[in-house]
Amino acid sequence: MSNIDFSSLTIEEIDAALEELPKLRKIKVEARRAELLEELQRLGGLPKRMPVRMPPKFRDDKGNTWTGQGTTPIWIRELEEAGGSREQYRIKKKD
Structure with missing residues (x-):
């Protein structure tokens, strides 16, 4: 991770960055998820789900x-x- 010097930013600039960062993070996460799903499909897909054992009532x-x-x-x-x-x-x- 690169070192970003936030100390020179104004309060308004910090607030603007804080507002934009969650949006940017969501975009990055969705892109990475798509990459991983594509890789999973290339490797043969997800394993079949194992049945969940229910506790007795x-x-x-x-x-x-x-x-x-x-x-x-x-x-x-x-x-x-x-x-x-x-x-x-x-x-x-x-x-």
């Missing part, structure tokens, strides 16, 4: 867990068919 006495997403597991279905509620197995959030 329900756990029974036997240690079975369920995130609350996807197909309802058998142990929850059997519980509800017997008149129970899945809420009794909801994992309590720690404060």
Whole structure:
């Protein structure tokens, strides 16, 4: 980085520079991002995203867990068919 002597600038010049610098930075960042994306495409693109592992929301006495997403597991279905509620197995959030 070059050394710029700001001490000789007036307050008005400093204020004007402070107003223009974020705009210049945005232009430079966008240009660099475009360069990097072009390089990534040249190299074969981005890697595929790995699935995010969701924490379980329900756990029974036997240690079975369920995130609350996807197909309802058998142990929850059997519980509800017997008149129970899945809420009794909801994992309590720690404060």
